[in-house]
Amino acid sequence: MSELNVENRAGAAPFVTRPRRAAYTDIVFAIIGFAILAALPFLFDSKALLDFVIRCSAFGLFATSLNLLVGYTGLISFGHGMFFGLGAYGFGLLMQRANVSIPLAMVCTLAITAVAAVVIGAICVRLKEIYFAFVTLAFQMLIHSVILSWQSLTGGDQGLRGGIKRPVFWGIDLTNHVQLYIFSCALLVIGLLLMRQIAQSPFGYTLRMIRDNATRASFIGINVWRAKLTVFVLAALFASVGGMIMSLFVSGAYPEFAYWTISGEGIFINMLGGVTTFLGPMVGTVLLLILNDTATRLTEHYGIVLGVVILFFALGLRKGLMDFAVDWYRAWRDKAKEQS
Amino acid sequence: MDLDALIGCLGSSACVVTQTTSGLIIGMLLFLVAVGLTLIFGVLKIVNFSHGAFYMFGAYFALTGYQLTGSFVVALLFGAIGAAIIGLIFERVFISRVYGRDVLMQLLVCYAFVLIFDDSVKLIWGAEFKSMGMPAAFQVPPWFIAGGVVPPFYILLISVALVVAALLGIGLARSRLGKVIRAAAHNPDMVSALGINTAMIYGSVFALGCALAGLAGALAAPVRSMTPGMGFSVLIESFIVTVIGGMGSILGALIGALLIGLIRSFGSLGFPLFTDGLMYLFMVIVLVARPTGLFGKDVA
Incomplete structure (x- = not known):
């Protein structure tokens, strides 16, 4: 709780410098991470590996943005996947129908997502825990049924077909698989960096305070509703970018992208990786995709395998992998300190 | 959209009767699932995300029972007791x-079992569509009420659900066990301090819901x-039902x-x-107007 009391108020002078220095460290990490990812296609000649990383970028952005809601603010959204679907469909439709450049289509999709998120969020964030989960789920299903029923626009249950054109922009040609890969990695790294800045900003600490004690937060003058709505919209934007990557990757969009199972998987990814560390959801994404790919390859009883793994995490470890690793590292460090 | 069909139907009594009965059987089946969900939530404070699986088990056990006898x-x-036994084991273990x-953990455990139960059914009964067929006793000509077609089986289904609703309502309000359950929903610590085995109450409420x-x-x-x-779409619909009606009511x-x-x-006429x-x-x-649902008292 002690760190939660550090607010964006006057008394917090010593802490003003700390996040700024941490921000530089984050940027350095991001550049190193991006360099490693960008080097992969030149080291390994494997299309499967690149595909895997592109999928990780899409789901990683989605899951990390969900963690802004679940882990940082305590808003358990069961409908976050709607923004993933909205991103995929919005981007795909703009590219197919409006004949615009890729960056313009992305910006327009973000604007559409933001408007949708403001409207939906304004209704949802007032509700508490379980009701919030269900109403977000209901909105998700509403969007899913709109996609299914508006056949003339979305292609109904067939999805957006006919492929997405990828005109060259700024010298980037996304029809080239390696360039698409680099582009996805860049979006992933920039997205993660921005979300990290949000999480470490005074606003990020306000969110943690709302999670721990919303009443106290409102007593010291925080507009809880506005803060929750802001993070809801921000998270929706990053989820939408994830959807756009997915839409570029499969060159289309399918109703499954907007189905509730995407949200369920997002929650599960967070649980798997852990919600207390920033990179937990990223670790969870990699784990779930590996688990998915191996389980579907090895057995047709994929559900039983996945179910048992979930149970192991929920009842056995009782926390995500990253949480477990961090606790283990702390215990080990304390022990080492004691001995020396 | 096909609003003409909807308006045309509302103009003919035969169509209204047919649509109302089909609406009633959808509603009654949903009620049986949703009332279990709402009971479990009211007493155990758990949102049973795997409740749809028990609906599925009920159908498959009934199929086996019907084929055997x-x-x-x-x-x-077979359906009711089989689902209750699995539910009891699931709850206790x-x-x-x-x-x-936290809610997240509860949802995850249930989510895991949705996957496991669905796959187990696939292992035992196979993945293909199954059908039980109408029991011989109900293979009789349908009744006509105000020109609308009403199969006798629908009447049975609706009456069974109504009887269950009445028994539950009266049982919870009047019987000793009902009073204990309501007390446990309100304050489990006090109930257990009075020497009542709350673990057993929890187990039996869960089994009853299942x-x-x-x-x-x-x-x-x-x-x-x-x-x-098959349980999943029913589960989502019963969630909607409980949320509209108010959790625990x-x-x-x-x-x-x-x-x-x-x-x-x-709606299937007007907006297929x-x-x-x-x-x-x-x-x-409903939720925007009344965040706790139509009959919800507790601000969850």
Whole structure:
């Protein structure tokens, strides 16, 4: 709780410098991470590996943005996947129908997502825990049924077909698989960096305070509703970018992208990786995709395998992998300190 | 959209009767599932995300029971009791470990079991669509009420659900066990301090909820086709029902289920592709107006 009391108020002078220095460290990490990812296609000649990383970028952005809601603010959204679907469909439709450049289509999709998120969020964030989960789920299903029923626009249950054109922009040609890969990695790294800045900003600490004690937060003058709505919209934007990557990757969009199972998987990814560390959801994404790919390859009883793994995490470890690793590292460090 | 069909139907009594009965059976099946969900939530404070699986178990057990004995009554018993036994084991071994833990953890344990149960059914009964067929006793010409076609089986289904609703309502309000259950929902610590075994109460409420879902599955077996994963759409709809009616309210579950049933059956005429959407839209409207649902008291 002690760190939660550090607010964006006057008394917090010593802490003003700390996040700024941490921000530089984050940027350095991001550049190193991006360099490693960008080097992969030149080291390994494997299309499967690149595909895997592109999928990780899409789901990683989605899951990390969900963690802004679940882990940082305590808003358990069961409908976050709607923004993933909205991103995929919005981007795909703009590219197919409006004949615009890729960056313009992305910006327009973000604007559409933001408007949708403001409207939906304004209704949802007032509700508490379980009701919030269900109403977000209901909105998700509403969007899913709109996609299914508006056949003339979305292609109904067939999805957006006919492929997405990828005109060259700024010298980037996304029809080239390696360039698409680099582009996805860049979006992933920039997205993660921005979300990290949000999480470490005074606003990020306000969110943690709302999670721990919303009443106290409102007593010291925080507009809880506005803060929750802001993070809801921000998270929706990053989820939408994830959807756009997915839409570029499969060159289309399918109703499954907007189905509730995407949200369920997002929650599960967070649980798997852990919600207390920033990179937990990223670790969870990699784990779930590996688990998915191996389980579907090895057995047709994929559900039983996945179910048992979930149970192991929920009842056995009782926390995500990253949480477990961090606790283990702390215990080990304390022990080492004691001995020396 | 096909509003002409909807308006045309509302003009003819035959069509109204037919659509109302089909709405009622959707509603009654949903009520049986949703009332279990709402009971479990009211007493155990757990949102049983795997409740749809017990509906599925009920249908498959009924199928087996019917194939073994040829009696529909035995099939109903098989469905309800089988689901109750699995529910009891599930609650004692797994759910009892997550009481009082955060919602995320409870949802995850249930989510894991949705996957496991669906795959187990696939292992035992196979992945293809199954159908029980209408029991011989009900293979009689339908009744005509005001020109509308009403199969006798629908009447049975609706009456069974109504009887269950009445028994539950009276049982909870009047019987000793009902009073204990309501007390446990209100203050479990005090109840257990009075020397009542709350673990047993929790177990039996969970098993009762599962038995009701199993009964719904068994009743649905003759009129719907069975497939692993059939529980999921029912689960989502019963969530909508409980949320509309108010979590923990039995009357709310009944009213909510009937409303959803009627919206589905009449909506399928006017908006054939957007029937599901209408349901979600209705839920959103109710929740915006009354965040705790129509009959919810507790501000959750």
